[in-house]
Amino acid sequence: MTAKRASATSPTIWTVLKWTVAILAAVIAVFPVWWMINVVFSEPGQPVSINPRLWPTSLTAGLQTVHVIFAETAYLHAYMVSVCYSVLTIAGVLLFGSAAAFEFALFDFPGRRIIFGIVMLALMVPTAVTIIPTYLLTADLGWLNSMQGLVVPGLASAFGLFMLVQFMRAIPADMIEAARLDGASHLQIYWHVVLPLCRNAMVTLAILTFMQTWGNYMWPLLVGTSPDMYTVGQIVGMFNSPLSHQTVEVVMTANLLAAVPPLIFYLLFQRKIVEGIAMSGTKG
Amino acid sequence: MHLRRHLPHYLMIAPFMLLFAIFFLFPILSGFYYSFNDWNAVQPAKFVGLANYQKIIASRDFARSMWNLGTYIVITVPLGILVALGLALLVDNFTGRWAHVFRGAYFLPVVLPSFLAATIWRWIYAPNFGLLNMMLGWFGMPSVNFLNNTGSMIYCLIAVDVWASAGFNMIILLAGLKNIPTELYEAARLDGASKWQQIIHITIPMLGPVLFFVVTYGLISAMQVFDKPWLLTGSSFTTYGGRGNALLFPVMDMMGRGFGAVKFGEAAAYGFLLTLAIVMVTALMFVLRSWSDRR
Numbered sequence: 001m002t003a004k005r006a007s008a009t010s011p012t013i014w015t016v017l018k019w020t021v022a023i024l025a026a027v028i029a030v031f032p033v034w035w036m037i038n039v040v041f042s043e044p045g046q047p048v049s050i051n052p053r054l055w056p057t058s059l060t061a062g063l064q065t066v067h068v069i070f071a072e073t074a075y076l077h078a079y080m081v082s083v084c085y086s087v088l089t090i091a092g093v094l095l096f097g098s099a100a101a102f103e104f105a106l107f108d109f110p111g112r113r114i115i116f117g118i119v120m121l122a123l124m125v126p127t128a129v130t131i132i133p134t135y136l137l138t139a140d141l142g143w144l145n146s147m148q149g150l151v152v153p154g155l156a157s158a159f160g161l162f163m164l165v166q167f168m169r170a171i172p173a174d175m176i177e178a179a180r181l182d183g184a185s186h187l188q189i190y191w192h193v194v195l196p197l198c199r200n201a202m203v204t205l206a207i208l209t210f211m212q213t214w215g216n217y218m219w220p221l222l223v224g225t226s227p228d229m230y231t232v233g234q235i236v237g238m239f240n241s242p243l244s245h246q247t248v249e250v251v252m253t254a255n256l257l258a259a260v261p262p263l264i265f266y267l268l269f270q271r272k273i274v275e276g277i278a279m280s281g282t283k284g
Numbered sequence: 285m286h287l288r289r290h291l292p293h294y295l296m297i298a299p300f301m302l303l304f305a306i307f308f309l310f311p312i313l314s315g316f317y318y319s320f321n322d323w324n325a326v327q328p329a330k331f332v333g334l335a336n337y338q339k340i341i342a343s344r345d346f347a348r349s350m351w352n353l354g355t356y357i358v359i360t361v362p363l364g365i366l367v368a369l370g371l372a373l374l375v376d377n378f379t380g381r382w383a384h385v386f387r388g389a390y391f392l393p394v395v396l397p398s399f400l401a402a403t404i405w406r407w408i409y410a411p412n413f414g415l416l417n418m419m420l421g422w423f424g425m426p427s428v429n430f431l432n433n434t435g436s437m438i439y440c441l442i443a444v445d446v447w448a449s450a451g452f453n454m455i456i457l458l459a460g461l462k463n464i465p466t467e468l469y470e471a472a473r474l475d476g477a478s479k480w481q482q483i484i485h486i487t488i489p490m491l492g493p494v495l496f497f498v499v500t501y502g503l504i505s506a507m508q509v510f511d512k513p514w515l516l517t518g519s520s521f522t523t524y525g526g527r528g529n530a531l532l533f534p535v536m537d538m539m540g541r542g543f544g545a546v547k548f549g550e551a552a553a554y555g556f557l558l559t560l561a562i563v564m565v566t567a568l569m570f571v572l573r574s575w576s577d578r579r
Contacts, residue, residue, distance in 0.1 A: 014479070018374065018377055018378075021370075021374060022374050022375075022378070022382075022386050025370075025371060025374065025386075025389075025390060026385075026386055026389035026390065028447070029389050029390050029392055029393055029447070029451065030389050030392055032393075032404050032405065032408060032415075032447070033392060033393070033396070033404070035404075035408070035415055036404050039407070052418060053415075095299075096299045096300040096303065097300065099296045099297070099299065099300065100296065100297040100299075100300035100301065102296060103293045103296045103297050104297070107293055109290040109293040109294070110290060112293075115297070115301065118309075119301075119304060122304070122308055124504075124563075124566065125308075125312065125559070126504065126507070126508050126558065126559055126562050127508060128508050128534070128535050128538065128555045128558045128559065128562075129312060129315060129555040129556060129558070129559040130308060130311045130312060130315065130555075131555070132315060132318075132538070132542050132548060132551045132552050132555055133310075133311035133312070133314045133315035133318065133552060133555075134307055134308075134311040135542075136311075136314070136318070136325065136548060137306075137307070137310065137311055137314065139325070152303070152307070153307040154307075155303050155307075156300055156301075156303035156304035156307060156308060158304075158308075161300065186292040186296075187292075190296070211395065211397075214397055215396075215397025215398055215399065215400075216397075217397070217398070217399040217510075217511045217514075217515075218510055218511065218539075222543070233397060233399045236399060236400065236403055237399060237403070237515060239403075240403045240406060240515060240518065241518050241520070242518040248407060248410075248413055251403070251407070252404075252407065255400055255403050255404055258397065258399075258400055259396055259397075259400055262395050262396060262397065263395065263396075265395070266391075266392070266395040270388060270391075273391075273395070274387070274391065274455050277394075277452060277455045277456065278455050278456060278458070278459035279459075
């Protein structure tokens with residue numbers, strides 16, 4: 001592109017402006033997270049006039065707060081609950097979603113279009129209308145304050161099905177036919193032919209599901225009301241509640257600990273996450 | 285036999301469809317039933333007709349939350365998408381490593397759980413200690429309790445919202461930008477079109493379908509806003525909405541009626557009213573699109 005070539009050779013007003021805005025926007029996007037880290041890793045109680053928390057100043061103070069939180073609160077337990085909740089949800093969404101998507105995308109059977117259409121309609125139904133009746137059903141099943149109560153109602157992910165069907169539609173029918181002629185059973189075709197081809201889509205869906213489950217605040221708030229079912233989101237909410245009377249360093253440490261898993265995932269899988277979101281948006 | 289030939293297909297979709305029917309279709313139907321009943325989950329339900337709906341529409345909290353929602357949506361959806369479009373155009377103007385770095389930075393807030401966006405910003409807004417008040421202090425201005433000032437609360441929420449969601453829309457718009465053929469820009473340049481004219485006459489029209497998705501999706505999720513105002517105001521099921529109910533939103537109001545006041549029938553009816561509003565807004569978007577397509 002000529003504009004880009006021109007800007008590479010001679011800095012124009014446009015180039016300067018472009019860089020200024022880009023850097024400023026990056027600072028605004030990143031700084032709150034950076035500030036959280038600084039508050040955690042600074043001597044507690046120092047007034048902002050002495051330490052404005054613009055960079056981390058004390059590694060030991062931060063680690064000390066982390067230690068105190070893990071030792072004196074149920075944070076570690078909530079971590080376990082959140083990890084279980086996420087892992088089980090990912091496993092279920094991938095397994096049930098891929099099995100159903102396999103059929104909807106690659107085969108024809110009576111009722112296929114209607115059934116798939118109904119599930120796709122679900123993408124448009126807001127959570128607001130289902131959350132209270134789903135809670136009441138979960139309560140009726142006696143699943144309040146249980147792992148199955150957290151996990152099972154979220155397993156039939158219409159979004160996950162949609163994404164996998166989109167992906168599986170690209171698999172050539174010849175491939176399925178060839179496997180069939182080689183004597184592969186229906187289940188073998190699913191497991192040994194189609195799933196390996198969908199590895200990318202499955203990984204992307206797993207990451208998106210993780211982000212969503214880890215960040216889910218509303219459902220655990222309703223279902224996990226006893227302290228031994230608290231998720232990280234609820235613990236963070238409690239640290240932040242007006243009644244907690246915790247110092248800012250402690251609250252920010254609680255926040256940071258909740259941010260660590262998604263941040264690590266982001267650093268490792270940035271491309272997959274971005275592609276997954278771009279795909280869900282442009283194909284939707 | 286017919287059924288037998290298709291049986292494997294039905295068996296494979298059965299687990300998903302069963303879960304879907306039990307935890308999605310059934311709740312919608314049962315919620316519809318509850319919405320016509322006075323019910324607190326302990327005593328038997330009592331049929332009350334449309335009384336729940338009437339009570340909600342007549343209530344002050346409903347009016348307040350709808351007013352807040354209107355104000356919030358009118359600002360946050362256009363602003364958020366403008367910012368996202370700006371960021372996408374910006375990233376699109378960089379190549380190689382820098383495009384990657386900036387895209388990565390702008391997307392960072394999206395990765396955080398939305399409850400964290402609220403809890404981090406709560407402290408940025410905090411009086412005395414908070415980052416914003418520290419910056420005001422540099423200019424000799426007095427400390428402001430942003431989240432306790434009924435005039436500024438909703439703008440605090442909008443800022444958090446734009447911060448947390450712009451990166452998401454940016455990615456989708458960026459994918460749309462990559463699909464615009466470069467020949468269009470080259471032709472425009474030959475005709476002497478400026479950068480700004482190219483954006484107005486090529487980029488925006490060509491982004492049409494993607495923009496439509498972003499706006500519609502933005503509207504639908506904005507109408508269900510919950511985590512952020514809930515946590516910014518330090519809400520619980522008994523006290524929510526913040527000072528003067530300045531951050532009371534429909535889903536919060538619904539949750540309060542359900543789990544604070546233990547009126548599940550009313551809460552279910554609230555869910556249907558909100559859904560009706562969402563469906564109407566979505567339908568309006570589609571009508572607007574077909575109308576602009578025809579023009």
